[in-house]
Each structure stands twice: as C-alpha cells, then as structure tokens.
Amino acid sequence: MHQNEKIQALYDILGCNSDTQFTIIIAAGIVAAIAIKNIIALWLFRFERDFTYSLYSNLSRRLYIDYYRRGLAFARQHNSAELSRNVNFVCLNFVTGILKPIAMLCSEAILFALIIIALAILSIKAALLLIVIFLPTVWLYYFFIRRKLNKYGKAENEAHKSRFKSVTESFKGYADIEISNAFTQMLSAFNDSTDKLIAMRKHNATLSALPQSITETTLATGMATIVIIGAYIQGNIGLIFGIFAVAAVRLMPSVRNILSAVTAIRYNLYTLDTLQNIEDNAIANEQTSERLRLREKIEINNLSFEYDGQQSKEGASVIDNLSLTILRGERIGIKGASGAGKSTLMNLILGLYTPTSGEILIDGIKLDSTTRRKWQNSIGYVPQNVFIADSTLAENIALGIAPQNIDRQRVEEVLEMASLKQFTEGLAEGLDTMIGESGCRVSGGERQRIGIARALYSQPDILFFDEATSALDKETEQSVNKSIETLSVNNRNLTIVVIAHRETSLGYCDRIINIGE
Numbered sequence: 339m340h341q342n343e344k345i346q347a348l349y350d351i352l353g354c355n356s357d358t359q360f361t362i363i364i365a366a367g368i369v370a371a372i373a374i375k376n377i378i379a380l381w382l383f384r385f386e387r388d389f390t391y392s393l394y395s396n397l398s399r400r401l402y403i404d405y406y407r408r409g410l411a412f413a414r415q416h417n418s419a420e421l422s423r424n425v426n427f428v429c430l431n432f433v434t435g436i437l438k439p440i441a442m443l444c445s446e447a448i449l450f451a452l453i454i455i456a457l458a459i460l461s462i463k464a465a466l467l468l469i470v471i472f473l474p475t476v477w478l479y480y481f482f483i484r485r486k487l488n489k490y491g492k493a494e495n496e497a498h499k500s501r502f503k504s505v506t507e508s509f510k511g512y513a514d515i516e517i518s519n520a521f522t523q524m525l526s527a528f529n530d531s532t533d534k535l536i537a538m539r540k541h542n543a544t545l546s547a548l549p550q551s552i553t554e555t556t557l558a559t560g561m562a563t564i565v566i567i568g569a570y571i572q573g574n575i576g577l578i579f580g581i582f583a584v585a586a587v588r589l590m591p592s593v594r595n596i597l598s599a600v601t602a603i604r605y606n607l608y609t610l611d612t613l614q615n616i617e618d619n620a621i622a623n624e625q626t627s628e629r630l631r632l633r634e635k636i637e638i639n640n641l642s643f644e645y646d647g648q649q650s651k652e653g654a655s656v657i658d659n660l661s662l663t664i665l666r667g668e669r670i671g672i673k674g675a676s677g678a679g680k681s682t683l684m685n686l687i688l689g690l691y692t693p694t695s696g697e698i699l700i701d702g703i704k705l706d707s708t709t710r711r712k713w714q715n716s717i718g719y720v721p722q723n724v725f726i727a728d729s730t731l732a733e734n735i736a737l738g739i740a741p742q743n744i745d746r747q748r749v750e751e752v753l754e755m756a757s758l759k760q761f762t763e764g765l766a767e768g769l770d771t772m773i774g775e776s777g778c779r780v781s782g783g784e785r786q787r788i789g790i791a792r793a794l795y796s797q798p799d800i801l802f803f804d805e806a807t808s809a810l811d812k813e814t815e816q817s818v819n820k821s822i823e824t825l826s827v828n829n830r831n832l833t834i835v836v837i838a839h840r841e842t843s844l845g846y847c848d849r850i851i852n853i854g855e
Contacts, residue, residue: 344459386441390433397613398429404616410690411645419506420499427498428612435606439599446592446599453592457585464582471560471586472593475552480600483545487604494538495608500531542605549597553590560586630712632799632833634701636687638662641696643682656682659696662851666799669826669834671844674853680837683853684804687835689713718793722805724785731762732769735791748795756791757821758784786818794825800833801825819843 339345339357354360402425405412413421450472458465504527508515515521564579643657656679664670674680685691687698689710698705705713727734735752736744749769753762761784765771773779773788780788793801803822823846826834836844844850 386438390437390441393437394430394433397432397616398425400616401425401429401613407617409692410685417499417503419502422506423499423502424612428495428609431606432609432613435602436609439602442595443599443603446595449592450589450596453585453589457581461581464585467560467563467582468585468589471556471563472589475556476593476596476600479548479552479597483548483601484604486541487545487601488607490538490541491605492608494535494542494605497531497535497538501528501535504528504531542601546598546601549594549601552597553594556593557586557590626711627715628712629716629799630700630703630709631716632666632700634666636664636800636833637699637702638664638687639697639699641683641686641698642694643679643686643691644694657686657693664833664835666833667831668849669847670836671841671847671850672835672837672853673839673841673844673850676839678853680853681804684802684835684837688717688719688802715796716799718796718798718801720786720789720793720801720803724789724792726773726780726785726788729772730767730770731765731773731788734773734788735795737792749791752791752794755794755821755825756787757817758787758791761787783818787821790818790821790825798832800835803834803836803838805837805839815843819846822846 339349339360349360352360352363354363405416405421405425454465454468457468504524508521508524515524561579561583564582639661641657641660641662645656660683672680672683682691686693687705689705692707700709700713703709725737727737730741732744732746732749733739733741735749746769750759750762753759762768801822822834822836826832826846834847836847838844841850
C-alpha cells in the first residue's frame with residue numbers, strides 16, 4: 339500500500355497511525371459502500387419495476403382501446419383470439435422482453451465503462467486487455483445470433499397465435515366440432531403449434547446459455563494471455579494479473595447480462611410489428627351519458643358504402659346512393675335478399691360503420707364520430723345472435739353497468755315488457771341467476787327476449803331488430819314478434835326498425851322497404 343502513490347496519498351489524508359488502522363478503515367468503507375450501493379440498487383429496481391409494468395398497463399390498455407375503436411368491420415376481419423393475445427401477452431412480452439433488457443443493457447454498459455475507467459487509473463495495460471478481450475466477444479455474439487433470434491421470436495409468436503386459435507375455436511364451436519368429428523384435426527393443429535413453440539423455446543434456451551460459456555472462456559483467455567506475456571518478458575506481472583483478474587471477475591456478470599439482454603431484445607422484436615401502429619383513440623372523449631334524442635325524423639341522404647373500398651360482384655357499392663326518411667314513431671320493415679345490404683344499412687344507422695359517401699341526419703344533426711356516442715345512447719339494438727355474457731340475468735339486461743348500480747326495478751319492468759316475467763320467476767336465484775357463457779342455459783327464444791329487455795333498459799327513442807327472429811322456430815318467432823308488436827302498440831312514440839327475410843314477420847309495420855329493388 340505504500341508503494342502506490344494514490345493509496346499512500348489516501349493513507350496520509352486519513353491520518354492513519356498504522357497499516358492495520360488503514361486496513362480496517364478501508365475494509366469498513368468498502369462494506370459501507372456496498373451496503374449503500376445495494377440500498378440504492380434496490381430502490382432503483384423498484385422504480386424500474388413500477389415504471390416498466392405501468393408501461394405494460396398503459397400499452398395494453400391503449401392497444402385494447404385502439405382495436406375496439408377501429409370498429410365493427412375491423413373486429414369481423416380479424417381473429418378474436420389473436421387480438422386477445424396481442425392485448426394480453428404481446429404487450430407484456432414487449433415490456434419484459436425489450437424494455438427491461440434495454441434498461442439492463444444501459445446499466446451494465448455504464449458499469450462496464452466505470453470499471454474500465456477505474457482499472458485504467460490503476461493499470462492502463464490491464465484495462466486495454468479487458469477491452470480487447472470482452473468487446474469483440476459481445477460484437478461477435480450479436481453478429482452471429484441476431485438474425486436467428488429474430489426468426490425464432492417471430493416463429494414462436496405465430497405458434498402461440500395458432501394455439502390460441504385452436505383452443506378458442508374448439509370451445510366456441512364445440513357442438514359443430516363434436517358432431518363433425520373435427521376435434522382430431524383441431525388437436526393435430528394444436529400439437530403442431532406446440533411442437534413449433536417448444537422447438538423455438540429450445541433454440542432460445544440454447545442461445546441464452548451461451549453467454550455463461552462465452553464469458554468464462556473469454557476470462558480464461560485473457561488470464562492465459564497475461565501469463566504467456568509474462569513468460570516472454572520475464573517481468574513481474576503479478577500486480578497486473580491480480581488487477582485484471584479482480585476486474586474481469588466483476589465484469590463477467592456484467593458482460594453476461596449484456597449478452598442476455600441482447601438475446602432477449604432480438605427474440606422479442608416481433609412485438610414492435612404489433613405495437614408500432616397503435617393509435618391514440620382516447621376513450622374518454624366518447625364516455626358521455628348525453629343523448630342525441632330522436633324528436634322528428636332520421637334522414638338518409640345519398641348514402642353509399644363499400645367494404646375497404648371494395649365493390650360488390652356487380653360492380654356497385656354494397657349500399658349505393660340510398661335516400662330514406664324514417665319518422666319518429668314509425669314502424670319500418672326492411673327486407674331483401676341475402677347480401678342486399680340490409681344489415682349494412684342498419685350498421686350505418688347504428689353508427690357502427692362510416693359511410694363511404696352521403697350522410698345520416700338525426701333531426702338535422704349529422705351522425706359522425708363526434709355525435710355517434712350520443713346517438714347510440716338513444717337507441718336499442720337486438721341482433722340475430724344476441725350477445726350473452728357469462729354473468730347474471732340482471733347484469734346481462736343492464737349490460738355495461740356495475741352490479742351495484744343496476745336499477746333492479748327497471749330490470750323487472752323490461753323483463754315484463756319482453757314477456758320474460760314467468761321465465762324469471764322460474765329461476766332459482768331470480769335476477770341473480772347465472773345464465774352461462776353465450777347463454778348456454780337459456781333457449782333461443784329466451785335469448786332473443788333477453789336482447790329485447792336489454793334494448794329497452796335504457797329507455798331508447800328507437801329500437802333496431804336485425805333479423806332478431808330468423809334463427810327461431812315458427813312458433814317462437816311468432817311469439818317474439820307478438821312481443822315486439824305489443825311494445826309498439828303500448829309505446830306509440832317508440833320508433834322501430836326491423837330487418838326480416840319474411841314479409842310475414844313485418845305485418846305490424848307501417849312501411850316495408852325492399853333493399854336491392
């Protein structure tokens with residue numbers, strides 16, 4: 339310690355009376371420094387953890403909103419299992435597989451630089467040797483594995499998507515798959531995807547294990563180099579060897595972490611393809627309870643619509659230059675052949691599609707992105723296949739309302755209006771009865787009546803029925819149509835628009851419009 343000028347200077351500054359005293363002070367200082375370092379490191383780790391996972395929450399939420407706000411056409415053109423996986427897992431993989439490794443890469447690079455600087459102060463030769471040994475190692479590792487990792491990451495993502503698709507479709511279409519004996523094929527596709535997934539994970543595991551072997555080999559190479567040089571120059575290399583060894587041992591975990599971070603980043607680069615096109619569709623802008631009330635009429639002026647700019651086989655738009663007026667309190671029937679554009683027209687009036695040209699006016703106010711939510715707050719909608727959530731009857735009627743905020747008296751009222759009172763009285767738990775995912779515990783007629791009750795819950799100005807009875811047997815269809823007619827008679831200010839294939843289902847309508855003629 340007295341042979342080194344810098345250490346001797348520290349000895350004098352501390353005013354030590356003996357080497358033992360100096361050693362104790364230095365040892366205690368090192369312990370204190372390490373303790374403080376670990377406290378700071380723990381605090382930084384917690385900060386990094388909270389920050390990265392808040393980013394995951396934000397990204398996942400934004401992607402969820404973005405997908406939802408792209409509209410009905412987008413939802414129908416994409417596989418729901420893939421969209422769900424992107425929202426739940428791709429965002430998480432981006433944070434844990436790219437952002438966290440980038441943070442690790444930055445911190446380890448800074449540590450590497452600081453150690454090299456400290457080492458250079460003591461021995462410039464040892465510092466240069468470390469640089470010559472470790473930096474080419476990192477570069478060569480990255481150069482040879484970067485393309486493979488990118489390829490493996492994309493292949494794993496595709497395998498995950500295929501597995502999600504197989505599982506989701508198996509349960510969603512259980513009856514058809516079972517009767518058609520198609521599960522064997524579904525299982526085969528699932529197994530193929532699993533095999534691909536495992537193969538990619540094996541490749542990744544192998545490449546992830548390489549940094550340990552590489553750094554150990556590199557360290558051994560550096561120490562052997564010093565020994566060989568010492569044998570040739572016949573000098574005292576003990577100090578350089580010791581300094582190099584201590585610094586190299588400390589740098590090994592750092593270099594290993596750098597290589598591991600590089601591996602993770604390259605493997606998860608595929609997440610950028612999903613996330614780079616996220617649009618900021620601020621959901622807050624559409625959260626309003628304000629209504630655009632229907633007081634006089636709906637005007638449809640020169641309306642045209644094409645799906646993604648594509649025309650129908652005949653060369654015309656799905657909806658082509660249509661003009662129509664619907665008066666408040668009218669009962670309008672819409673019929674036409676399959677593919678004539680009946681449901682498309684309804685989705686345009688509902689605000690679910692955006693017209694290619696033309697406009698829709700509600701009492702002179704144009705239906706667009708700024709008024710859509712207000713208009714939808716004033717309408718009720720019953721589709722051909724009513725969505726049933728895996729929750730209670732009351733929660734399905736008051737869809738989107740927290741259980742504690744449901745107006746149970748209003749639920750009772752609309753159930754009676756939809757001719758479901760007797761059905762409800764037969765349920766063991768009444769309004770709190772779980773009716774199963776997709777309404778598996780109710781009949782087709784009850785399912786449609788639940789849709790009617792839901793549409794009535796918000797006291798709408800206008801009701802839309804999109805072939806709401808076409809999937810029912812004749813007797814049930816007549817019963818549901820009778821309920822709709824009764825609603826119309828008892829609520830003469832309620833406007834009703836009904837799509838149906840059969841004109842007999844539109845007998846109570848004031849006007850019938852033939853689409854496609």
